[in-house]
Amino acid sequence: MSFNETYEKELAFQADRRRATVKFIKIVSDLWYDKAIELVLFRNQLIDRNVSQILNLHEYAGEFVQKPISIFDSVEIAQAIRTLDLPPAKLDIGKLTYEFQLVDQKHANATAFVAEKLKSAKKNGSIKPKDVVLYGFGRIGRLVARELMTRTGAGNQLRLRAIVTRGKLDQTVLEKRASLLRNDSVHGDFSGTVVADIKNNALIINGTTVNIISANNPEDIDYTQYGINHALVIDNTGAFRDQEALSRHLLSKGVDKVLLTAPGKGVPNIVHGVNHLEYNPDVVDIFSAASCTTNAITPILKAVEDAYGVEHGHLETIHAYTNDQNLVDNYHSKYRRGRAAALNMVITETGAGSAVAKALPSLEGKLTSNAIRVPVPNGSLAILNLELQSETSVEAINALMKKSALEGPLVEQIKYELSDELVSSDIVGSSAPSIFDSKATIVSPNNKNAILYIWYDNEYGYSHQVVRLAKYIAKVRRYTYY
Template sequence: MSDVQNDRTLQSWEERQEFAELMQPLIGKLYRTKGVETIVYGRSLVAGSTIDIIKAHRLVRQHEDSKLRLRESFPFLEAMANMNISSARVDLGKLAYGYLYKNEKQGDESIEQYLMRKLGAAIGNAHEQEPQDVVLYGFGRIGRLLARLMIERNGRNNKLRLRAIVVRGGREGDLEKRASLLRRDSVHGPFNGSITVDHENNALKANGTLIQVIYANSPDEVDYTKYGIDNAIIVDNTGIWKDEDGLGLHLKSKGAKKVLLTAPAKGAIKNIVHGVNHGDITAEDLIVSAASCTTNAITPVLKALNDRYGIRNGHVETVHAYTNDQNLIDNYHKADRRGRSAPLNMVLTETGAAKAVAKALPELAGKLTGNAIRVPTPNVSMAIMNLNLNEETDKSALNDYLREAALFSDLQDQIDYTASTEIVSSDLVGSRYAGIVDSQATIVDGDRAVVYVWYDNEFGYSCQVLRCVQDMAGLNVPSLP
């Protein structure tokens, strides 16, 4: 490579860095002061580094015919920052690409006029709802990730306020240990910010958020109003109570208004997979379940396929990371096989996820079977869906359809899509999608299809849980365009 080529390559990189640096304060200001989350083809740019912003733009080329340069999208972001918009997730990439390459502008429409038309639902529509108090009952893997997600959204326009965590214990050094577990994570890396312990108030301070630490042994023995918490949504991460009687104990505590369970519920409690049946949540629902991580991963893809091709029947096999329910070394466990060492064995076990799909997608009732294999990885799982469709297709057509669903359908927040031939499980740690379609692994033979879906069973699921919290709070944030 010549010196001239080297210089051009470096200049191109420096230009991208410069525009990414110019974008950062605009993205932050839009989020903090207007409640607008800026994304590029589904990838959030909020709190992103310059490299994150550059990489998000590079991904556009995987989905479209041309690349999207940062210098091309910057004028759209700059115009957005000067507009009276609020409370929305705005895809900067789709807006810029549509205007520049897809002829979505009308006549000689300027960028400002184009944005006014495309973002009409969020213009002059400031959300005046009072902030919603949220309490995390239990502070394990999901609880701590939910805390991270809510803390990263901190700002004057944030309507979900993490007010407290409820845990058992209260032994000496407990606050320091809770802070340390939130600060450091062996799978998801360090907390992005500052965490300090407030002994005087028995609380944690994280990026400007004061989180009260409350000790309790039962859901019905807490008086949240003593801490200035009222009408709170209690997110139960313990998995101890799964029916209406057990979860109803939360509602006996002063200051508690609604309960969301981060596990499949029993009885008549609604099991919600956001993106599929979140419309079933009503203002009158006091107890709701966010189903399981696997149900959230497979149901959106199954819905997309069933809507287009119809599903006669099928089998779902999950290859699942081991969980805290298993033993580190061989020891007694009440469940079959789970007593054997999780880091050393593949463990065949059962899953109710395939049957649970019907609770969110009734048209698939009785059509799916399922099983699970726990494997020695700490996070990120895969669902292999072997389906018999109602009509014949081919790999290319089915993949194209799922790609469009991931980018432009009502399921775009749930389904991601990859065409990489090199992707492995650790590459997907931190994915905010319920599931990621691995298009290179897709197999189609007439009316039979095998679809592989990756999912971060911790972080991706936590994002789905938070979407349910927003709906329970009545916070309907539009995704535009």
């Protein structure tokens, strides 16, 4: 075959691949909007992805399982899912496709295979949608709002009904709030529409009304005036951090659950995937989603503790600067944080080392921790230096993390990264709170000391953990197949 013939054949194949991807995108959208069935590819989101992004995710999937995952196979499995009568669900089509390739000879076709794998889905009970109020509209609040509105679908799970801010509401304020939601210097433009409704003090997000409420005190608000009942309040102000302060939300009419997006005192601190099942939302009314760093390291520590046991260790987090720091040198209540954030590496403290014990009591008193804020606006790195109770190796640690990212209770939390070229900007936009850098793992010659590198998008990844926990608290978690 000549060079030109080979080239023409390659062009034809790429055209076929892209046509198949367009077909796949339509099936993904139809399943989501018609049946509230969300497809993901090894936990990577597929909704609102373009053709190139879908194909790149398939390349990653093939590397991950060391077996080609073809878009043509994904289309076949997606079509099979579409033919079945399933309840609202979240299904990993990458895992299904991989398993079908392994055992397809046992089934007449893809539909028979998928029906067998998902036969337990119909046992899932019905879901009652939950109203959500965002109390505060800063970095985390806006990302949570984006996620809730992008994933609204048919509205069977969490429904964002209101956002509470302080200060007056007028045309300028509402338009600025809309602009901040619409545009983001780190995470890019919102993949939807945001319009300020001046007359009704609301934002129209993707065609849906979200009321903007101005209030200085939680207990002053009557949410029922806005048709909001039995709501979950997600407090991301940072102003209310303990049981007493957070309980003020429960004095509002129309609220029955509260979720704090920061470490909390006197309330359960939850790392979803690790300890959320220990607290029954029928009994507990106030939850904390802990911190971004705690959510990054705890899933990794859980896997290591279960497999090897941890004698002791140290956490050093190389953290993006935050709004708490000064843009230029100025007075700050904490040492060093007053120095210009975008010009300096700043040593500061983190409570993540001790906070881990709230989710993993077996690590109580075993971890020290510190933090270095660095001149990047987002994207952080946690370095765990662990003395283990039993011996391991680089290969064994990496195999453990890969298995944890592929199956079990931590699949939403741990992403196994294969790239030799990974840098902080590459992980911006990752929905996993823990991105395990398999190429950076170090194990000492005595096989008892392991140094692990965990990347995390301290805004986006954490926001997804908040939403996962919110779904658990609201009891709107769908059937999942991971």
